[in-house]
Amino acid sequence: MAPNHPATATVLRSDYQKSVAAYWDNHQQDSVNLLLGDVDGLYHHHYGIGDYDPAVLAGPEEGREDRIIAELHRLETAQADLLLDHLGGVGPDDRLLDAGSGRGGTSFLAHQRFGCRVDGVTISEYQVGFANQQAELRGVADQVRFHFRNMLDTGLETGSRRGIWSNETTMYVDLLPLYAEFRRLLEHGGRYVCITGCYNDVTGGRSRAVSRIDEHYLCNIHPRSAYFQALASNDLIPINVIDLTGLTIPYWELRAKSPVATGIEEPFLTAYREGSLHYLMIVADRVGP
Amino acid sequence: MAPNHPATATVLRSDYQKSVAAYWDNHQQDSVNLLLGDVDGLYHHHYGIGDYDPAVLAGPEEGREDRIIAELHRLETAQADLLLDHLGGVGPDDRLLDAGSGRGGTSFLAHQRFGCRVDGVTISEYQVGFANQQAELRGVADQVRFHFRNMLDTGLETGSRRGIWSNETTMYVDLLPLYAEFRRLLEHGGRYVCITGCYNDVTGGRSRAVSRIDEHYLCNIHPRSAYFQALASNDLIPINVIDLTGLTIPYWELRAKSPVATGIEEPFLTAYREGSLHYLMIVADRVGP
């Protein structure tokens, strides 16, 4: 067993984590992510931003499905690009961490852009295998590697990371220990970029639509305040915060009309439109000793 | 407008609170609580404990529904009695608070037992009206009163309470400000009793069944740890903690077979049986200055 593949019991420490891992291991054939990834071999596990081209819907019946699929994929890639735009100055000798790396899409984009080493961690053994296979196919297996590790306890070296991102993965873990781990991994002045859905404390508690999403994905969407409190407790200091909610709604509207709709589109649209859920990007720097 | 009936805007401070209030205001005809309350005029808004009598199911078809209703009601009253058993020494000159008083069931039981003044608060104006009407009917309106107030900000006098309880209402609010308010209201040495469902941190995050319940009731079930952290932060120190999960399962089994089943029985049974939800009683004393 390779050093990046420890015993399952070490990685999955609670029943909840086992359930989440099982969920992703068993969604090997989930049509959305695979179909979209097949477009250009970048398999994303996150949503998209930006206006969609109305022509994909208006055009001829024939090919419409493929056009929608390609358009959704384009919006997802746009989201990953926006995330990477905010990683700050990254050089070829730096090392990055993709926390909750899924099938590896954002990791490959990061490597393309910065030419540096990228490590991804995920608790789904299936995803580790899939993504490492992609790395082989792309000929970057020595630069982009995926590990069967818990992002709360990555086993990576202290101070080894110039940058870390989490792309819609923080709703599966508690933020305080997560950011304690990121604080440990980042070098002084290192950067963290987070894109996430978070529920809106300003409107009060958890809305029905948010609980519906939690149930669907077996996750626990955090309130917005939890992010800023956990960051502040761990010397991760924002330099940029952008509310992407308005930018992501078109993606969901297109997806609701697409062949890959799963039914979770409506709760997302309801939550975003009623203001009970934000789609937020937080860019923060690691300060302190 | 009486002093116990302030402007709606003061009591309902967020969209979420307005939604919760609307939920209860609009469930005026909810068959479960009303049907059960009609048995003996004690209208509960909580679940029951103890084994049910199998005879209520096994007996003749005729009257079975009534027998089940009566049995469910008996188990709910047993729960309220257990709660009151733990309120400690309460004298006729003491004052109690029912935090989230619903239609008033536990308040009336408390008055019967201790002969003292009881105040109930709820953010449902309908419930305030219903419960005060009951108090009139029972001839105790000078001793048991219900107020349209937020339990996070009751407006009651500092140090005025010998005892406070919350009977399955804490999942609608944040615990830290709630227990700050209870700390303020309780006299030194005063007692707080809480019965609540809380999700089990030991198994990890929020399970599907728990999210399903959250969605159904528009609530936010807290992890077990949140209770003990919020109590410790507010000088409320446990003297008794009892896991009632095993005791409440029969109630849900009976309810699942009853004419008042709403569909939420299955998530409850799943959550209790898989260990992702506890039904817990916490008894704590107010210490400190």
Place this chain on the structure above:
Amino acid sequence: MAPNHPATATVLRSDYQKSVAAYWDNHQQDSVNLLLGDVDGLYHHHYGIGDYDPAVLAGPEEGREDRIIAELHRLETAQADLLLDHLGGVGPDDRLLDAGSGRGGTSFLAHQRFGCRVDGVTISEYQVGFANQQAELRGVADQVRFHFRNMLDTGLETGSRRGIWSNETTMYVDLLPLYAEFRRLLEHGGRYVCITGCYNDVTGGRSRAVSRIDEHYLCNIHPRSAYFQALASNDLIPINVIDLTGLTIPYWELRAKSPVATGIEEPFLTAYREGSLHYLMIVADRVGP
């Protein structure tokens, strides 16, 4: 003495506060702010953003000074407009607070835009007088009022504010008690907008240029981390954070070439260019009970 004008000893509680008040009371004739304010009667006490028109420098000698003055003033107004753009939905019945209101410029802009009541507080009696006189001249003295009060202890009513801003004033006070006061004043869901210079923790400690600015203005520029820690501790949760550093450098470049240059331009330009000082806008919502 009006209720908005308490005894000096109550407002200025430490020698430091007395020194700061004296500084502003004695800069009644400071050419920069007055000259710029004379352009259109909006007297600002903050810096500007956006590119300046090179024509103001390149044009004929005659009138150049006036052109520069007008241009600097235009950039300062642009800054105040950006701030007000982020105050969120404000209605005519809402009330706002300008914390550290100087000669009242931003307050008048806010009233123009939202048509609502604005209160400004400052510890300079001279500024209170000047700004209230402006309010009289503008015929809005019943809507826009300035008070001789400490922003750490405004004496305003709890929960009375829909929005609060501080426009380059937070470097005169400790952030924890300041944001505790803002938390107290804001209604649930109320908004706070802060524009400030803060020193950059990522580069480490306080640079020489930053200390030079501190000495010049008798202030204490806080590290960036201090803002996010104090906000998180006081239920003020960011929804937008924008680094305005690049946008403010042109203003300082123009000012350095202007007749109102005071010598402090060089430390500002050094600090901004070397990255030891940020010019930051933080937009946060008041959550919690």
Place this chain on the structure above:
Amino acid sequence: MAPNHPATATVLRSDYQKSVAAYWDNHQQDSVNLLLGDVDGLYHHHYGIGDYDPAVLAGPEEGREDRIIAELHRLETAQADLLLDHLGGVGPDDRLLDAGSGRGGTSFLAHQRFGCRVDGVTISEYQVGFANQQAELRGVADQVRFHFRNMLDTGLETGSRRGIWSNETTMYVDLLPLYAEFRRLLEHGGRYVCITGCYNDVTGGRSRAVSRIDEHYLCNIHPRSAYFQALASNDLIPINVIDLTGLTIPYWELRAKSPVATGIEEPFLTAYREGSLHYLMIVADRVGP
């Protein structure tokens, strides 16, 4: 020197710890614990619970002393059994820690019940020797081992424990570092059981009787609140709290009449009866990362 027997200076880090160790090292012949242990070879260092059989007093003069000794021992074993009843599911491959293991009584009972590895730590070298000798005699020296270690710094492996208990030993140490160590040692979901005397914050400060006990045993009985605050700070979350005070009074009444009475019986009985001391069992689970 074996790895479980480090240099004295490492284990006993303060004068106070040296005094406590000396106390137990020098009480090698203390009649109470030895006499009672001789009954069946289980040497306890804690008190008992449950009603005693009045016949042991009422019976013939001859043999009364032995009957009393045996009865006290029976009640002490009942206490240890109750403690072990709450350790939750423990399998033969799990590892347990007896924190403050004395002469090893509870450790041997635990091994008998669960068939698993048990480590005990104590700062009395005499006790280590005595208990390890018992382990040899019982033929379980490979499974039950005692170490000359400070329970604040056991040197045991992180995450290695399924369960930990402290049986009347927490009054010798500060609770915050103790529970930080237990948090470190327990695996996720591991269980901690504590039986302890704690003084009652509800009645206020430390009573005379409690100080008398402190003086006698050179210990520092903590207030009840200190337990719950230290547990909450260390991710140890109660699932069961039982007040054993009423159950332990008979033990002390019998002991007061026994030949092994030491004079400390009266302060205990006074403290329990006046309510200034609780005899409490706390059962808590280790949550968090």
Place this chain on the structure above:
Amino acid sequence: MAPNHPATATVLRSDYQKSVAAYWDNHQQDSVNLLLGDVDGLYHHHYGIGDYDPAVLAGPEEGREDRIIAELHRLETAQADLLLDHLGGVGPDDRLLDAGSGRGGTSFLAHQRFGCRVDGVTISEYQVGFANQQAELRGVADQVRFHFRNMLDTGLETGSRRGIWSNETTMYVDLLPLYAEFRRLLEHGGRYVCITGCYNDVTGGRSRAVSRIDEHYLCNIHPRSAYFQALASNDLIPINVIDLTGLTIPYWELRAKSPVATGIEEPFLTAYREGSLHYLMIVADRVGP
């Protein structure tokens, strides 16, 4: 009933406080404090510092007792003088608080020195009566007043105090709420002086001698660390800390040989000599808003 004499139940909020009050109420004839106070009408409730004159022992048998009494009293007055030396600049319009004022000795000395208003609070009604009678006799009843109030909740006006002292009274209360109250009472820049016995954390836990003193006085001597943690939490910042242990030992040696010895001299001498107890003076300033 005067405003400074509220209902007993308000002042004595726990059984412990009632016991402490009863202790002092019932020690009306305690020979030590009364005999020493009779020397010059200054009745102290604290110990002394400085070397005693060996002549008081060596001199003729006749009058020795009186000489010893007078010498002990002189040393106690020296202690009170040292305390007052550190109160900083106090003017005739300032107001002081004697927290735990006993029979009023230090309060009268403070008034003599500064000519300002002094309030003393104590939970012994007997002491309130005795001290106010002394104030009448001295003709300063309009300037020096004693109140039946709990020092945790004095009812005095916020920010009304230039200085506060506690002379050996802090071992009867929890320090966090005590210093929260002092923080509330002191004006910005006000001063607090504390003389107290505290146990020495450096040697570890509570020694036998310290528990013996706790038992004797029904008090709870705090560790040294508790003082500095509670001060830091309440914006009370030391400017002077002096270890008076060496200076107080002669007082106890003389007292041990005096006719007013009570038996508690030996534990004090043991504790001071073995280093388990410090006699400490802390001088701190109130900072913050």
Place this chain on the structure above:
Amino acid sequence: MAPNHPATATVLRSDYQKSVAAYWDNHQQDSVNLLLGDVDGLYHHHYGIGDYDPAVLAGPEEGREDRIIAELHRLETAQADLLLDHLGGVGPDDRLLDAGSGRGGTSFLAHQRFGCRVDGVTISEYQVGFANQQAELRGVADQVRFHFRNMLDTGLETGSRRGIWSNETTMYVDLLPLYAEFRRLLEHGGRYVCITGCYNDVTGGRSRAVSRIDEHYLCNIHPRSAYFQALASNDLIPINVIDLTGLTIPYWELRAKSPVATGIEEPFLTAYREGSLHYLMIVADRVGP
């Protein structure tokens, strides 16, 4: 590269630290410290205490400069002696740490006095070299060693230090991580002595004179409160606090008249005299586990 000389990037982790290191590396010829050190080979990097002999000024013109230099040096040595007087009992087998050791003056004095091992750390490579050369010259290179290390992360062994001091070096770092490191390094009961300038919270914020000093030395003088909060958070408990301000003013008065005056004398004298800066000695013990 010796183990005490790690890669520069490890020691200097931020731009700020690099600037500070560069400052000291480039002040190799700074006349003050070198000239004074040449007197007797003890090169100090701190100021002095005590009255100067007026004869050094009043005497003949010839030799006056040398007399002043020698007198300033004498006062600096007196300061270092006072610091060492408070280190408590240190034996020849103990180890000490000089945190921010400059050219090594205090380290050599400590070794002379206690005969034990002393390690000094500094982020100036020039200073490391200079001080180690001095150690060679004095023949104590095996006992007194200087390391190119950051005092926030010394790399020294946990619990290895009997005593630590910082002599005017704490204004270059954040106190919380500094004292966390000292807590880690000190054995239980170990002692820390700090001499530092700190600004006076009682007067409020940072004065002009203090900012002027910050600018000159590229440092960040902390408020007094920051010291006591950071100590309390790290189990470092004061036993002695002395305000040395009055004792250091003569040194500055003499230095202002000396040939080594640098212009910073006036801000120091202003700050000390107006009360905005304290020169403080804090003596604290390491408690806790």
